[in-house]
Amino acid sequence: MSTKRDNFSSKDKKYMKLALDLARARRGLTGDNPSVGCVIVKKDKIISIGQTGYGGRPHAEHNAILNCFEDPKGSKMYITLEPCNHYGKTPPCTKNIIKNKISEVYYSIDDIDVKMKGKSYSILKKNNINVKKGLLKKESLNLYESYYLNRKKKLPYVIGKIALSKNKIIYSDVSKKITNEISDKLTHYLRLKCDGIMVTSETLNIDNPKLSCRLEGYAQHSPKRIILDKNLKIDLKSYVVKSIKNGNTIIFYNSNNKIKKNFLTKKGAFLINQPIQKHRNFDLKKILKKLYLVGIKNLLVEGGDKLTKSFLQKRMFNEFYMFKSSKNLLKENKYVNFTSSYILNTKYDRYKTNFKLGTDKITIYKR
Numbered sequence: 001m002s003t004k005r006d007n008f009s010s011k012d013k014k015y016m017k018l019a020l021d022l023a024r025a026r027r028g029l030t031g032d033n034p035s036v037g038c039v040i041v042k043k044d045k046i047i048s049i050g051q052t053g054y055g056g057r058p059h060a061e062h063n064a065i066l067n068c069f070e071d072p073k074g075s076k077m078y079i080t081l082e083p084c085n086h087y088g089k090t091p092p093c094t095k096n097i098i099k100n101k102i103s104e105v106y107y108s109i110d111d112i113d114v115k116m117k118g119k120s121y122s123i124l125k126k127n128n129i130n131v132k133k134g135l136l137k138k139e140s141l142n143l144y145e146s147y148y149l150n151r152k153k154k155l156p157y158v159i160g161k162i163a164l165s166k167n168k169i170i171y172s173d174v175s176k177k178i179t180n181e182i183s184d185k186l187t188h189y190l191r192l193k194c195d196g197i198m199v200t201s202e203t204l205n206i207d208n209p210k211l212s213c214r215l216e217g218y219a220q221h222s223p224k225r226i227i228l229d230k231n232l233k234i235d236l237k238s239y240v241v242k243s244i245k246n247g248n249t250i251i252f253y254n255s256n257n258k259i260k261k262n263f264l265t266k267k268g269a270f271l272i273n274q275p276i277q278k279h280r281n282f283d284l285k286k287i288l289k290k291l292y293l294v295g296i297k298n299l300l301v302e303g304g305d306k307l308t309k310s311f312l313q314k315r316m317f318n319e320f321y322m323f324k325s326s327k328n329l330l331k332e333n334k335y336v337n338f339t340s341s342y343i344l345n346t347k348y349d350r351y352k353t354n355f356k357l358g359t360d361k362i363t364i365y366k367r
């Protein structure tokens with residue numbers, strides 16, 4: 001039965017929801033390609049599911065067809081994104097669909113990629129396949145927001161994150177831990193979904209962070225470490241420096257310190273000599289452009305107060321996660337305050353949602 005607002009039945013929606021869940025689960029882990037979910041249904045029975053492979057290949061449709069436990073001839077295929085129709089590193093998915101005599105294809109939204117954009121619809125139609133698009137379109141547009149931004153703007157999708165105490169302290173040398181273990185899990189999930197994580201050498205030298213994803217079994221999907229380090233102040237004994245390997249670290253700098261440059265380059269870090277502007281800082285937009293070119297599509301910024309403020313003031317976060325604990329921290333010895341709440345409340349008011357993780361409160365903002 002179709003609902004009044006569109007022409008899709010509740011069963012169609014159920015299958016597409018499953019396809020969306022499959023795509024969501026692999027999001028951030030498919031390299032240059034978008035994460036797609038696919039479900040194949042024959043006589044009201046799911047005969048296969050597929051996701052885009054890690055790194056972007058094989059495509060979800062290919063995986064789903066391959067995994068069918070019944071002949072897919074005459075089946076319906078539900079795909080979150082328009083199937084590809086051009087020869088790249090793999091043959092077009094439209095060809096695979098036609099070859100396997102799938103009789104109906106439901107896809108949610110057109111691909112934004114110029115090679116594809118809407119062309120699959122007519123290719124499939126011409127081959128007598130019943131094609132419908134627009135099923136759960138809103139949900140898909142939400143899922144592919146970062147992919148659309150990547151392709152349109154040639155920039156990474158940028159997520160900011162900060163943890164603060166009830167009295168807005170982000171660092172205290174009296175107590176290092178601010179939020180709880182469940183919040184830590186969400187932080188590591190964000191690291192898993194991003195291919196780059198940015199901090200300054202200031203924070204790196206104080207906190208000596210690992211910057212890795214520590215969800216069990218996912219360490220190999222840790223993001224690339226991106227360090228802003230104008231004067232090459234980075235501590236060579238830090239965990240990040242000790243664990244440089246296979247181009248997992250990018251350092252933006254503006255310094256003539258040859259000894260440090262040589263040391264870091266020899267270790268395998270990718271050093272980028274970045275000009276500074278009049279106010280003696282890097283132009284963050286230019287840095288984002290360079291990061292996109294080296295394959296960073298989703299960037300997590302775990303800045304201290306100053307870096308976070310720079311991003312917020314320029315409205316360069318697409319999303320921002322504020323983790324707030326229910327405890328006050330003592331304002332003794334050394335401590336750092338979070339000073340940008342007013343920017344979040346004025347410039348990031350398109351979307352705001354709250355939820356609790358134990359006693360911590362998480363607020364997500366979107367600009």
Ligand SMILES: NC(=O)c1ccc[n+]([C@@H]2O[C@H](COP(=O)([O-])OP(=O)(O)OC[C@H]3O[C@@H](n4cnc5c(N)ncnc54)[C@H](OP(=O)(O)O)[C@@H]3O)[C@@H](O)[C@H]2O)c1
Pocket residue numbers: 161162163164169170171178199200201202203206207228229230231280281282283284302303304305306307308310336
């Ligand atoms: N609770 C949390 O979520 C969290 C997260 C990260 C860090 N922290 C804490 O925050 C504290 C550090 O905060 P912070 O505000 O002092 O440091 P920060 O924001 O991490 O870094 C500030 C420094 O980074 C450099 N910087 C910032 N924007 C830049 C740009 N556009 N171009 C080039 N360089 C730029 C500046 O260096 P110059 O001074 O050389 O100009 C500046 O002093 C640490 O104690 C750390 O523990 C807390």
